[in-house]
Amino acid sequence: MSTYLALALGGLAIGAMYALTALGIVIVYKTSRVFNFATGAIGLACAYLASTLSAKGLPIPLVIVLAVSLGVTIGIGMELSVRPVKSTLTKTIVTLGWLLALQGAVGWKYGTQAASDQPAVLLESTRLLAIGPYILSKDQAALMAIAVAVVACLAAFFRLTSLGTATRAVSEAPDAARLLGIRVDRVNLVAWGIGGGISGLAGVLVTPLLGELNTTTLIIFTVQALAAALVGRLSSLPLTLAGGLGLGVLQPVVNRFMQTEFPSVRGVDELTALAVVLGALLLFRSGGRRDVAAGGLEPVPVKPLPSGGTALALGAGVLLAVLLLPLLLGDTGNLSRYNLIQTGVWALAVLSLVLLVGVVGQVSVCQAVFMGIGAYGTGIAASHGVPFLLAILVGAAMAAATAALVGLPAIRLEPLELAIATLSLAFTADRFLYNWTPLNGGDTSRPVPRPGFAEQSGAEIASGDRAYAWLVLGIFILAAFAVASLRRGRTGAALTALRSSEPATAAMGFSVVSVKLRGFAASGFLAGLAGALYAGLVGNASGAPFDFTRSITLLAYTVIVGVGSVPGAVLGGFIVTFSTLSFGASDEVARGETASQVTFLTGVLLIAVVAVRDSGVVGRVRDRFRSDPPDPGPLPEQREPLLVKAGL
Amino acid sequence: MAAALELRDVGVRFGSFDAVDGVSLSVHAGEVVGLIGPNGAGKTVTFNVVTGLQPATRGTVLLDGRDVTGAAAHVRTAMGLARTFQVVQLFAGMSVLENLMVAAHRFTSAGVVVDALRLPGRRRALDQARERASAVLAFLELSHLADVEASSLPVGQARLVELARALCLKPKVLLLDEPASGLDPAETADFVALLAEVRSVLGCAMLLVEHDMGVVMPLCDHLVVMNFGKVLASGTPSEVRDDPAVRTAYLGAVPA
Numbered sequence: 001m002s003t004y005l006a007l008a009l010g011g012l013a014i015g016a017m018y019a020l021t022a023l024g025i026v027i028v029y030k031t032s033r034v035f036n037f038a039t040g041a042i043g044l045a046c047a048y049l050a051s052t053l054s055a056k057g058l059p060i061p062l063v064i065v066l067a068v069s070l071g072v073t074i075g076i077g078m079e080l081s082v083r084p085v086k087s088t089l090t091k092t093i094v095t096l097g098w099l100l101a102l103q104g105a106v107g108w109k110y111g112t113q114a115a116s117d118q119p120a121v122l123l124e125s126t127r128l129l130a131i132g133p134y135i136l137s138k139d140q141a142a143l144m145a146i147a148v149a150v151v152a153c154l155a156a157f158f159r160l161t162s163l164g165t166a167t168r169a170v171s172e173a174p175d176a177a178r179l180l181g182i183r184v185d186r187v188n189l190v191a192w193g194i195g196g197g198i199s200g201l202a203g204v205l206v207t208p209l210l211g212e213l214n215t216t217t218l219i220i221f222t223v224q225a226l227a228a229a230l231v232g233r234l235s236s237l238p239l240t241l242a243g244g245l246g247l248g249v250l251q252p253v254v255n256r257f258m259q260t261e262f263p264s265v266r267g268v269d270e271l272t273a274l275a276v277v278l279g280a281l282l283l284f285r286s287g288g289r290r291d292v293a294a295g296g297l298e299p300v301p302v303k304p305l306p307s308g309g310t311a312l313a314l315g316a317g318v319l320l321a322v323l324l325l326p327l328l329l330g331d332t333g334n335l336s337r338y339n340l341i342q343t344g345v346w347a348l349a350v351l352s353l354v355l356l357v358g359v360v361g362q363v364s365v366c367q368a369v370f371m372g373i374g375a376y377g378t379g380i381a382a383s384h385g386v387p388f389l390l391a392i393l394v395g396a397a398m399a400a401a402t403a404a405l406v407g408l409p410a411i412r413l414e415p416l417e418l419a420i421a422t423l424s425l426a427f428t429a430d431r432f433l434y435n436w437t438p439l440n441g442g443d444t445s446r447p448v449p450r451p452g453f454a455e456q457s458g459a460e461i462a463s464g465d466r467a468y469a470w471l472v473l474g475i476f477i478l479a480a481f482a483v484a485s486l487r488r489g490r491t492g493a494a495l496t497a498l499r500s501s502e503p504a505t506a507a508m509g510f511s512v513v514s515v516k517l518r519g520f521a522a523s524g525f526l527a528g529l530a531g532a533l534y535a536g537l538v539g540n541a542s543g544a545p546f547d548f549t550r551s552i553t554l555l556a557y558t559v560i561v562g563v564g565s566v567p568g569a570v571l572g573g574f575i576v577t578f579s580t581l582s583f584g585a586s587d588e589v590a591r592g593e594t595a596s597q598v599t600f601l602t603g604v605l606l607i608a609v610v611a612v613r614d615s616g617v618v619g620r621v622r623d624r625f626r627s628d629p630p631d632p633g634p635l636p637e638q639r640e641p642l643l644v645k646a647g648l
Numbered sequence: 649m650a651a652a653l654e655l656r657d658v659g660v661r662f663g664s665f666d667a668v669d670g671v672s673l674s675v676h677a678g679e680v681v682g683l684i685g686p687n688g689a690g691k692t693v694t695f696n697v698v699t700g701l702q703p704a705t706r707g708t709v710l711l712d713g714r715d716v717t718g719a720a721a722h723v724r725t726a727m728g729l730a731r732t733f734q735v736v737q738l739f740a741g742m743s744v745l746e747n748l749m750v751a752a753h754r755f756t757s758a759g760v761v762v763d764a765l766r767l768p769g770r771r772r773a774l775d776q777a778r779e780r781a782s783a784v785l786a787f788l789e790l791s792h793l794a795d796v797e798a799s800s801l802p803v804g805q806a807r808l809v810e811l812a813r814a815l816c817l818k819p820k821v822l823l824l825d826e827p828a829s830g831l832d833p834a835e836t837a838d839f840v841a842l843l844a845e846v847r848s849v850l851g852c853a854m855l856l857v858e859h860d861m862g863v864v865m866p867l868c869d870h871l872v873v874m875n876f877g878k879v880l881a882s883g884t885p886s887e888v889r890d891d892p893a894v895r896t897a898y899l900g901a902v903p904a
Contacts, residue, residue, distance in 0.1 A: 482764035489763030490753050490773050497739040497750045503701060504737040509725035509754035509817065518760050 007252040013140035015248015016147035017206040019241045021225035022232065023150060024199035028075075029234045030171045031191035034082060034091040035416060037423060038074075040222030041102035042196055043203020044215065046071045048106050050204040051213060067204045068197045074102070075196020079189050081607050089363070089415050090610055093559060096365070096423075096552050097606030099219065103549065104600025107215045108593055143205060150198060151241050157194075158237075167191055215596070216430070220270065220548065223427040226420060227273040230280035247276055264442075267431025274428040281417050282409060337465040338537070339577050344472035345534045347573025348479055352526035353558040354569050355483045359492065360519030361499035363415050365423040366406065367527050367554045372429065372546035374399040374528025375535035376439045379446030388451035392532035396525045403524020404517045411513050426548040434543025445542035448535040472533055479526055480566050486522065495519055549599060553579065556606040575602075650713030652677045652853035653698065653729075653821045658707030660693050660877075667693045669877040670707075675821065675853040680843075682864040682885075683857045685874035686897060691857045692734070694874065695825055698855070699731050700724050712820060725754065728820030732827060734857075736806040740799040744790070744809050747798045748781035751816035755780065781816055787849075788812050788842070803830040807839065815846070822846075824856040828863045836860065840867050865889075873897070 024039045046067040053063045078098055082091040158164040169177040170187045178184050206221065207213050224247055231243025251269045258268045265271075353367050364370075377395030378388075386394060406425065410418045433439060440446060449455075454468035486492050494515045497505045502512050535541040557575050561568030579598040651674035660668040668690040675681045683691050696702035698709060700721035709717045711727050719727075730751075739747050756773035763770050785791045790812055793805065801809060807827060814822060827843070828836045840863055847854060858864050864871065864885065871888040873881045875897045881888055888894055 481766075485766050485770070486760065486764045489770050490756060490758040490777070491760050491763045493742075493746065493750045493753060493777075496741055497747075500739040500741065501737040503721070504733065504739065505750070506721035507699065507725055507731050507733075508751045508813075509722050510750075511720065511722045522760055522764070 004253050004256065007256055008249040009136075010140075011248035011250070011252045012245055013143045013248070014206070014209050014251075015245040016144045016241075017202055017209065017244070018224040018228045018247050019244025020147045020150060020202035020205070021199060021221070022228035022240045022244055023154065023237065024195045024202065025225060025229040026232055026234055026237065026240050027154065027191050027198065028195040029229070031167050032079075032082075032091070032188050033088045033171070034095065035234075035420065036078070036192075036195060036199075037092065037095045037222070037419075038078065038098035038102060039195070039199040039225060040203070040219040041099040042071050042074050042199040043206070043221070044218040045074065045102050045106055045203070046200030047203040047207040047213060047218060048110055051207070064201070064204065068200050071200020071203075072193045072197040074098075075192040075194070075199070076189060078196065079192035081611060083185065083188070084611055089419070092416060092419060093363075093555070094607055094610050097556060097603045097610070099603065100549070100552060100556060100599050101603030101607065103215050103219060104596045104598070104603055107596025108600055110215075111593060111596075139208070143209075146201075146205065147241060147244070150201075151237050154194075155237050163187065163190060216547075216549075220427045220430060223270055223277070223424050224273045226424055227276035227280065230277055230284075230420070233280075233284060243276075247273060250276075264437045265432070266435035267428060267433075270428040270431045274424050277424045278409065278421060281413060281421055337469070339580075341465065341469050341472055341537050342534075342580065343570075343573045343577040344469070344476050345530050345537060345573070346576035347570045348472075348476050348530035348533065349527055349554055350558055350561070350572030350576070351476070351479055351483060351566065351569035352523045352530060353554055354563060354566060355486070355526060356519065356523035357555075357558055357563040358565070359483070359487050360495055360516070360523065361415075362407070362410055362516070362519070363419045363422070363555070364403075364406070364523070364551075365419055365555055366426040366429065366551050367523075368546035368548070368550035369426055369429040369433065370399040370403050370524045370527035371531030371534065371550075372434060372541075372543050373402050373439075374531030375448070375541035375546070376446060377528065378532040378535050379441070379448045379541035380439075382448055383441070383446065388449065388536065391448075392529060392536065395532040395535075396528035399528020399531065400521040400525035403527070404521040406524075407517050407520030410520065411516055423548070423551075426551040430543065430547050434546075440541075440543070445540040446535075447540050448532075450536050450539065454536075468537065472537075475529065475533065479529070480569065483526075484566055491515070491518060553599070553602050556602050560605055560609050650710070651675060652679075652712060653855060654708075654710040654713075655694070655698070656708040656710070658694065658697055658709065659705050660690075660697060660702060661705040666877045668697065668704075671872075671874065671877075671879055672707075673872050673879070673882070675855050677820070677853050678847065678851045679870065680847055680854040680856070680868045682868035682871045683855060683874065684859070684864055684871060685880070689874040690877040691874055692825070693877075695823065695855075695857050698823060699729065725817060728818070729823065730814040730817040730819035730821070731823040732807070732810045732814055732825060734825040734829060736803060736810050736830075738798040738801070738806055738810060738813070742798055743795050744798050744801070744812075745778070745781055745785065745794040747809060748784060748813050748816050749774075749777040751813045752777035752780040752784075754817055784812050784816050788815070804832075804835040807831065808842070811842070811846075815850070819850075819852050821853045821855065824854065824858075826858055827856060828858060828860045833862070836862060839863075843867055 021039055021043060024042070025036050028034060028036045049070050050063050050067040053066060054060065058066075078095065081098070082094050085091045085094060156164075158168060166177065166182045166187050167190070169180070169182060170184050174184050177187075202225075203218055207218070210217055210221070224244075227247050228240055228244035231246065232238075232240025251272050254272045255268045258265055349367065349371055352370070353364065356362055356364050356367070374392075374395040377398035378391045379395075381391035381394035382388065406422060409421055413421065450464070450468060451471075454464045454471060487496075494505060494508075494510045497508065497510070498512065498515055505515070506512050531541075531546065534545060538545075553576070554572075557572040558569075560575070561572045579595075579602065654672075654674040656672050658668055658671045659666060671690070671694055673681065673683075683694065685691050693702055697704045700716070700719060700723075704717060707717070708715055711724065711729060714727065716724050716727060739750060742750075753773065756776050758769045758773035761767070762773075782791070782794070785794055788808060788811070790805075790808060793801070793809065798806070798809065807830070811824075811827070824843075828839060831839060843854070844867060846852075856864075856868070868885055871882060871885055872879055873888055873891075873894050880897055881891045881894050883891070
């Protein structure tokens with residue numbers, strides 16, 4: 001018992017850091033109703049800066065000031081970039097772009113492999129006091145004190161200063177505040193600046209506790225901050241602090257328990273945080289609180305898919321076939337067969353998101369997780385002697401089932417909340433799911449043998465690849481055809497109706513639950529199929545290609561090419577492949593610099609594309625070449641909460 | 649014969665506040681019942697209990713004699729209930745015909761796989777739905793709007809289209825939530841005439857919540873007046889109009 005208590009108390013310091021990071025989210029959300037997913041990435045950038053500066057021998061207070069200034073600067077930059085964007089959900093997607101850009105920039109500069117630099121240790125960890133087994137070190141005490149102090153300062157800011165009062169007014173009713181003469185943009189700028197500064201401070205302080213400085217740990221760390229922020233209902237400062245501390249205390253206890261009972265399970269801390277995130281999201285809704293929803297009620301900004309399913313599918317197929325042409329004809333020249341096939345696989349993955357975002361009208365930031373499950377599922381089926389073509393269907397079906405499970409909370413959640421839930425899942429999958437023995441068979445990867453006609457053996461390597469390319473191309477055309485057909489059929493009618501009005505769709509005799517779940521399952525099936533084909537391509541299933549960065553970049557590419565575009569999926573697939581290519585010197589590749597550059601560019605591209613327009617590259621080009629029919633314009637902006645609209 | 653729609657002693661309680669308190673009413677096939685009352689009387693909550701959007705705290709809702717109190721909205725639709733909304737809720741991004749087809753799909757069946765792979769059932773489902781939707785548009789003389797984007801319609805036409813969409817469901821009971829709100833007097837008169845025709849041709853039961861006495865008086869066979877969650881009076885329009893309690897509720901205490 002006393003062991004557990006000591007463990008729990010030991011979690012207070014890191015819990016304080018969860019709370020601090022969460023405060024960065026809450027401040028921004030309170031004012032602008034935008035969920036800042038990049039908060040961990042801001043911390044990452046600041047931590048690297050602090051580490052560099054302190055290695056150069058700068059005095060610690062100066063290091064902290066400089067690092068926090070960087071955080072403030074990034075926060076201000078983010079506010080400026082989301083200002084022209086209308087929908088809060090789209091603004092939130094832009095913060096994902098910042099996450100990628102910051103993660104990429106840091107990796108580019110410092111390399112992604114584990115700590116080329118040590119974390120900057122800014123606080124002494126000497127023992128402050130010890131009572132029996134309970135030890136409190138100076139740095140732990142200092143971290144908690146800092147978190148409490150920040151909460152107190154922020155509370156004073158909101159209550160006592162005129163700017164704080166204005167902030168509260170802006171968060172309640174931005175238009176009314178504007179009419180009262182409050183400069184809403186300036187208030188937002190201040191809030192984002194403060195939020196960025198706090199995120200940066202948290203990043204600098206927490207790295208010594210995490211004991212490592214690399215480009216993923218601090219970002220996955222975000223999942224804990226999400227949990228704390230949601231416990232604080234995205235508005236209460238003290239509750240956020242309590243949420244962070246509570247999670248900090250809970251995690252080591254759960255961890256110890258799992259270590260004893262289920263020693264093979266990894267990523268327990270992230271699992272615990274995910275449970276808190278999901279619990280908070282679902283519980284607070286049934287309690288009648290719609291705070292979280294208030295920010296994310298606008299419909300996903302999409303245009304309906306154009307008609308002509310067959311033409312569209314064939315067009316997409318031809319486009320992909322042209323890309324694959326050198327391979328299909330057997331003369332790849334200097335091009336790598338592997339990369340060409342990859343293009344088809346990633347195009348299929350982007351297509352699954354086109355279906356989910358463009359047709360179903362939901363956002364998933366965990367599409368790569370469905371791919372991972374498809375890949376592992378295929379491996380599991382193959383290990384039982386199931387032939388390849390059947391095995392990929394098994395994998396896809398497993399992914400479909402998982403997607404339906406993820407879609408289950410979506411029945412209750414607004415798109416913004418679903419984005420929070422799915423991103424948390426993507427973070428957790430990296431640490432837990434891909435290390436889970438039943439899935440990976442106790443190894444990091446499972447073999448996935450290719451079908452006989454596409455085997456890579458001896459002199460037949462090229463012809464095997466060619467056969468596999470035909471298979472991927474065929475499946476992609478079938479899938480593009482299916483997505484286009486689905487949109488124009490009975491299910492598509494219900495899905496499009498659902499995006500407009502849930503009560504009205506139910507009044508037409510469609511079960512909202514069943515329609516949504518079918519949409520999720522169909523999207524998960526395609527993603528799973530893509531994962532399975534990827535596994536067949538590389539010969540094994542593993543989690544690495546399907547990490548959280550992939551989930552985010554897949555969504556980013558879908559938004560970049562236009563969420564409603566089937567042919568755009570091909571372009572998306574091409575960009576993903578391009579993003580996996582290895583340029584530059586081999587040592588740069590090994591340090592992950594090229595991959596980071598691509599991640600950085602993807603983020604910047606996403607931010608720029610959303611800022612410039614809501615449609616996508618393909619949509620824009622199509623509009624240019626086709627003057628009729630006239631653009632129906634954006635969906636009506638004045639969407640009230642649906643139940644309110646229905647008169648409830 | 650059982651009433652097409654019957655409420656027995658329905659109550660809805662929010663905390664300690666009775667929004668609806670012991671409301672009973674019944675609507676028979678071919679009958680039009682109006683639910684009226686001052687603002688906050690509980691009309692809309694009662695309406696939502698009927699459609700299934702608001703669970704009842706007590707009491708029973710019967711459709712054609714079958715208990716549907718706990719049934720979800722889409723299940724009630726399948727049992728012959730159709731509705732329109734106070735704020736028109738046409739599906740954006742779809743043409744008028746496509747809007748009606750969503751409703752008409754209640755009588756078709758085609759799952760995700762059939763749709764996605766264009767198996768034979770898909771064509772049949774689409775043809776059936778289009779046929780029914782076109783027929784209803786023709787009946788309401790709206791065929792010229794078939795290809796118009798629904799969200800671009802002015803409110804008068806949008807109300808007609810929403811009615812048409814509800815009729816695609818072949819309703820036994822048609823619920824109309826303030827059908828005349830947002831319409832000018834001429835449009836309202838046309839709409840009333842149309843509803844009368846729908847009633848005489850289709851013979852379905854209608855329950856409407858409405859403020860506009862110009863709609864309620866000529867159209868309804870029976871009125872139910874609510875005040876403070878309770879039924880204040882009920883009877884024929886002329887009986888209700890002459891009821892002193894109703895006058896007091898609407899106009900305040902009138903000195904005798």
